[in-house]
Amino acid sequence: MYRYDEFDAKFVAERVAQFRGQVERRLAGAITEDEFKPLRLMNGLYLQLHAYMLRIAVPYGTLSSKQLRKLAHIARVYDKGFGHFTTRTNLQFNWIKLVDVPDILSELASVEMHCIQTSGNCIRNVTADQFAGATPEEIEDPRPLAEIIRQWSSLHPEFVFLARKFKIAVGATEHDRAALLYHDMAVDIVRNAEGRVGYKVVAGGGMGRTPYIAQTMSEFVEREDILAYLEAVLRVYNQDSRRDNKHKQRIKILINAIGVEEMRRRVDREFAEIKRTGSLQLPAEELARITAYFAPPQFEALPDNMPFGDKAFEDWKKTNVARHRAPGYAIATISLKTVGQIPGDASADQMDMIADLVDEYSLGEVRVSHEQNLVLPHVRQRDLPAIFSRLQALDLAAPNSGLITDIIACPGLDYCDLANARSIPIAQDIAKKFADIGRQQEIGELKIKISGCINACGHHHAGHIGILGVDKKGVEFYQLQLGGSGAEDASIGDIMGPGFGEHEIANAVERVVNHYLAVRKDGERFLDTYRRVGMEPFKNVAYQEQMYAAHTG
């Protein structure tokens, strides 16, 4: 894992003091609320429906057991005893008092954590594949580059007052687990025809009210040029983005307005200029120095020998255990989607006990996934039964990773100031409906994603089944979208039609799923069937309840 050196530590400590000063100036009336707002946002502090929400950065989703224990401590002392892992692999606390925030930041700094740029119109926390450094699929660990980007983007003087937020992700595998193509910019670590490792850069992806899949900016950027290239994209964006309508100020809008060719031309011109001055070139020694922090841990020489157990264990193994790069090891996903729970929530006690598991079984490291689960990246296969039984005791052993109850949901109207509708109860209703694990397995991979408003924090555009909460004259309605994907085969879901009532939506989802089971061909996932047969047959079954009501009413 990355460890702060004296420079990083000083930087974060000074940033905490700076924020303390900003809060004091606000309380003293030296700055207006309008002027304070972007400053607090840039430090992850939102004013929500009921209280302040503080969003803590988990860079590239990697946490140590010590950091997780600190989060548990903060949950207990400053919040209501739980936290919420987000689709940007951050952790947010929903019941924070403004006066406590500087102290919380000091606590975080003591374990090398911060809230820098977890919100606001700046470069946000950098995310990466949650299996980084553990999966055999990757070209190399994406986290060293993510860390380099984190440092470069931290209080970047030119890019802290961008037109809108700017999200960057890094991946290194063919199978994309980090939703690269839905980011403002993403770096995919690739090998070129000559076998050299470098970076493919895409930009202009995004969700929200105008979803776009990212387009390729450069097929191959040399290693030493990557920061120069990223800075070039940001500079063009900062200069040329619209500033007159906040709904049209993301980079996706700029690229689609001027066309990707023109965007590439502008970026290439700037890139050449930045390269000419040379100050952003990334020396091989620097990359090596950062990479050394992420060196694979010392794995024991073990044979592959996956243990067998009872049906509950086998169910869990099937979905929540993935292949590891080292023989005898495995990657285990801890589902935060136990049926009936709030997706992504973890209690302080759960965090503490997961931290114990991490120390005992996963070489001190845990990951957060954008699908709002936790991951033990380095566990011995022979320890899996013990881990599983410990997770069962914590109610965290749901065998549903990638299945229909592994639902992404934003906090919605239960917490969020922007929401039009609740997300959490809908996720809970659907999960209950499909609680039977045999049925979930029969359905297979099916990603449901729920957002409580058009801003799409719940990634509904990228759901195989997406659900968008809307407000119709004070009543919550839910639109269905089918056929989205946030993976390497990224696509934007199609809207089915009029929304469903809060008590109808889970039934509509069930009818859609049943229809898939009836018409799917061998080996087809829901997404494959949808892509083959299209919307019409699903639409015909989804509205049956409404049609029946209209008929008899």
Next chain:
Amino acid sequence: MPLIRVEGGKAVVADDGFVSVADDAALPASGGAIVSLKRFQAERETLLGRNAPTGVRLTAAENPEALGDDVHRLSVVTLEFPAFNDGRAFSWARILRTRMGYKGEVRAAGHYIYDQLNYQRRVGFDAWATDRYGVADFEKAFAEITNVYQPSTDGKKTIRELRTAK
């Protein structure tokens, strides 16, 4: 309005020596004049022929590259912040200093806040006409964060450079 300048790394109160002239106002008989880009382009010969220094003020939507080589004949380029959260001028300053190699004064105008002063300085601003902030505010703002991760036009050694120098 007082003018704060960064000179030799320190913030100081300086003599302005310039007036900002509206498009429909007459140029002053003597002393520096700062005009809009439009007026500069329309009255370029007159302005550069005056026996006094010239400045141009740019809106946040105007790219300083529009000045071309004339930029080197200017003493001041003023970059306007129409609102403090409109950060385009940060990139314009950067372009003035690096791509265009402009050595004169880059002045901040419009709505900006204390928390932006250090970012402004880092990307190439070196003058502020302000009655909201005094020298002490500037000194404090510049000292809040000692080290930086990014190279910029201020030539400050980055944390990476400091690490390798150890």
